[in-house]
Amino acid sequence: MLEIENLKTNFNTYDGVVKALDGVNLKIEDGEIFGLVGETGSGKSVTCYSALKLLPKAGEVVDGTIMLNGEDITNASDERLREIRGGEIGIIFQDPLSALNPVMTVNDQIGEILVLHQNAELQKLALEKEIPTLKSEKWKASPGVEFTIMAFCISFISLFVMLGQWRFSLPFLFVIMLMFLRDYLQRYNPASALDLMVIDALSRVKLPNPEQIANSYPHELSGGMQQRVMIAMALAGKAKMLIADEPTTALDVTIQAQILQLIKDIQKEENMSVLLITHDLGVVAETCEKVAVMYKGKIVEQATVEEIFSNPKNDYTKGLLEAIPKGSKERLKVPNLEETSVL
Amino acid sequence: MKEILKLKNLKKHFPVKNSWGTDVALVKALDGVDLKIESGKTFGIVGESGCGKTTLMRTLLRLVEPTSGSVILSEEITGNNFSSNNLEDLTSEELRYFRKQIGVVFQDPMGALNPRMLIKDIVSEPLVIHGKTDNVRSRVIELLENVGLGEEHLYRYPHEFSGGQRQRIVIARALALDPKILVLDEPTSALDVSVQAQILNLLNDLQKKYDLTYIFISHDLSVIEYMCDRLAVMYLGRVVEEADTDELFSNPQHPYTKALLSATPSFDKNKDKIMILGDVPSPINYLDESKAKLATEITEQEKLEISAIEGKGIDYIVRSSLNEVIPLVQISDGHYARVRQQ
Numbered sequence: 001m002l003e004i005e006n007l008k009t010n011f012n013t014y015d016g017v018v019k020a021l022d023g024v025n026l027k028i029e030d031g032e033i034f035g036l037v038g039e040t041g042s043g044k045s046v047t048c049y050s051a052l053k054l055l056p057k058a059g060e061v062v063d064g065t066i067m068l069n070g071e072d073i074t075n076a077s078d079e080r081l082r083e084i085r086g087g088e089i090g091i092i093f094q095d096p097l098s099a100l101n102p103v104m105t106v107n108d109q110i111g112e113i114l115v116l117h118q119n120a121e122l123q124k125l126a127l128e129k130e131i132p133t134l135k136s137e138k139w140k141a142s143p144g145v146e147f148t149i150m151a152f153c154i155s156f157i158s159l160f161v162m163l164g165q166w167r168f169s170l171p172f173l174f175v176i177m178l179m180f181l182r183d184y185l186q187r188y189n190p191a192s193a194l195d196l197m198v199i200d201a202l203s204r205v206k207l208p209n210p211e212q213i214a215n216s217y218p219h220e221l222s223g224g225m226q227q228r229v230m231i232a233m234a235l236a237g238k239a240k241m242l243i244a245d246e247p248t249t250a251l252d253v254t255i256q257a258q259i260l261q262l263i264k265d266i267q268k269e270e271n272m273s274v275l276l277i278t279h280d281l282g283v284v285a286e287t288c289e290k291v292a293v294m295y296k297g298k299i300v301e302q303a304t305v306e307e308i309f310s311n312p313k314n315d316y317t318k319g320l321l322e323a324i325p326k327g328s329k330e331r332l333k334v335p336n337l338e339e340t341s342v343l
Numbered sequence: 344m345k346e347i348l349k350l351k352n353l354k355k356h357f358p359v360k361n362s363w364g365t366d367v368a369l370v371k372a373l374d375g376v377d378l379k380i381e382s383g384k385t386f387g388i389v390g391e392s393g394c395g396k397t398t399l400m401r402t403l404l405r406l407v408e409p410t411s412g413s414v415i416l417s418e419e420i421t422g423n424n425f426s427s428n429n430l431e432d433l434t435s436e437e438l439r440y441f442r443k444q445i446g447v448v449f450q451d452p453m454g455a456l457n458p459r460m461l462i463k464d465i466v467s468e469p470l471v472i473h474g475k476t477d478n479v480r481s482r483v484i485e486l487l488e489n490v491g492l493g494e495e496h497l498y499r500y501p502h503e504f505s506g507g508q509r510q511r512i513v514i515a516r517a518l519a520l521d522p523k524i525l526v527l528d529e530p531t532s533a534l535d536v537s538v539q540a541q542i543l544n545l546l547n548d549l550q551k552k553y554d555l556t557y558i559f560i561s562h563d564l565s566v567i568e569y570m571c572d573r574l575a576v577m578y579l580g581r582v583v584e585e586a587d588t589d590e591l592f593s594n595p596q597h598p599y600t601k602a603l604l605s606a607t608p609s610f611d612k613n614k615d616k617i618m619i620l621g622d623v624p625s626p627i628n629y630l631d632e633s634k635a636k637l638a639t640e641i642t643e644q645e646k647l648e649i650s651a652i653e654g655k656g657i658d659y660i661v662r663s664s665l666n667e668v669i670p671l672v673q674i675s676d677g678h679y680a681r682v683r684q685q
Binding site: 039040206207208209222223224225252253254255256257258260261265279280281282283285286309319320323324325326329331332333334 | 391392506535536537539540541543544547562564565566568569570602603606607608609610616618619620622623642643644646647648651652657
């Protein structure tokens with residue numbers, strides 16, 4: 001599915017060049033859950049951002065090839081990359097509340113992805129059900145007209161208030177109220193093919209009352225529900241691969257168990273590949289089939305889950321496993337680590 | 344067994360107001376907590392976000408006033424000089440003295456350190472405030488050496504340190520006034536496992552050296568199991584189970600405790616899993632009687648999740664079944680849980 005070969009990424013800083021990735025080789029097969037573990041600064045997130053060309057300005061991929069389904073996307077055009085991000089590859093980030101737009105309803109956010117990546121499907125559904133594809137065709141005048149009416153009303157109101165004849169401003173006030181009322185009604189009236197598809201996407205991640213959730217803002221949902229919405233968004237573009245960057249770090253253990261179960265279920269149903277990036281070895285042990293351990297921009301060990309936990313070969317992996325408290329009250333062994341250096 | 348602190352039926356209710364300013368509901372952050380904290384031991388408090396762990400800590404320090412109930416201090420803290428052993432009745436002088444006896448370490452070390460102050464000023468600040476101004480410099484160096492830092496770190500700013508070192512500085516500051524109790528509010532949740540191991544070892548060493556009592560708040564059960572001698576599990580402002588750590592981990596009684604223990608990711612793939620289905624209910628209790636009680640029937644979300652999980656051989660409990668309040672009963676010596684007696 002995704003194949004990364006000898007990937008090298010540098011960050012140019014004022015203090016010099018930081019070699020964030022120093023020759024990373026990864027191969028993720030179709031339909032497997034692959035875990036990428038490492039501590040802060042080991043380069044696990046940078047690997048995923050480099051693969052999707054989402055690096056900040058200072059970062060730069062200097063060497064290596066990235067293959068997606070046999071297609072070389074190392075030097076892909078911006079248009080092609082835009083198709084891949086959210087289309088073939090869906091991403092979930094650590095903190096759902098900061099990844100969701102606080103001023104857009106869930107409906108609008110998932111709708112955006114569907115319009116970008118599933119437009120053909122959308123048109124088909126609209127033809128079948130004989131409904132408009134987007135709500136705006138039925139309900140909304142163009143935003144320019146709405147704005148003009150609003151500005152017109154407000155200027156008249158202020159004019160009459162200034163003249164001391166506030167009674168004359170009442171009809172204009174009434175018009176403004178009507179416009180708000182229409183907006184409100186629109187929010188609670190699913191009428192388009194897009195709405196149906198959004199509701200379908202939300203029910204796939206086992207959210208109750210998808211109609212109601214579609215019309216709510218992110219802050220109205222609990223942490224677990226927000227993460228479910230994020231997963232729905234990542235899957236909306238019919239993704240064949242899901243990259244989950246620390247999907248449960250911000251959640252409680254009980255909610256974490258629910259979300260991991262959901263990811264496992266969906267992976268099985270859709271036969272997707274999942275790349276799970278995490279620092280928690282326990283999460284990896286429970287969900288993944290294969291694991292790669294990263295340290296200082298390199299993959300130090302790669303094996304199946306059973307092997308890595310029963311018989312770790314690399315010293316760093318051993319140290320990492322020993323540092324976790326495991327019931328006994330013996331003194332914890334601290335792995336001897338050097339800090340990531342600036343070169 | 345020597346108690347250092349005793350919580351008696353401690354309650355803290357926060358009012359929820361509507362737009363007219365009248366109370367419509369109460370958030371019962373703490374709803375009748377009884378605990379005895381032993382001297383020289385580590386007492387753990389576990390629970391999810393919103394269960395009242397942090398409010399409990401804040402009431403212990405009297406940063407918020409409890410609605411009812413009391414915190415009883417032992418002679419070890421009062422030294423027989425106080426007018427009362429109830430935290431609520433202390434005079435401001437006595438409260439100052441009390442706060443010297445109790446140090447706090449918070450979750451996020453960067454948030455707890457002033458980015459514009461030098462380390463020497465940060466660590467010496469409690470000393471200056473409490474008037475221990477002789478030999479400040481040597482005392483600060485001694486404190487830093489205690490936590491594995493040294494004289495060369497005196498003239499640096501917090502941003503020059505790594506996460507683990509910052510947490511060490513916070514611990515050094517908390518120990519500046521020779522406290523008897525150290526409250527640790529998720530001290531390692533912002534750290535990597537290797538750094539976490541260092542900090543946990545340091546805390547164990549310090550406890551032995553100074554005979555400290557720890558109140559350890561965390562949601563990470565492996566850390567709790569490693570550190571604590573006794574443990575209380577909280578859910579929605581109540582203690583649902585309390586026991587010695589070994590007893591609680593080997594013989595959990597309350598369904599929530601069982602599920603929490605099994606929800607922790609582990610390396611053992613064959614471990615029996617119990618999922619908790621549904622979302623944490625809102626802790627708001629409406630004063631209006633018709634809405635007052637938390638519903639105990641199964642919600643929509645739970646129905647959906649049950650249908651998703653059925654037939655996979657996974658045990659589950661639903662959150663709505665936890666909403667009913669059952670009195671605490673004694674299971675065995677020192678083991679209490681909110682379960683129905685057969």
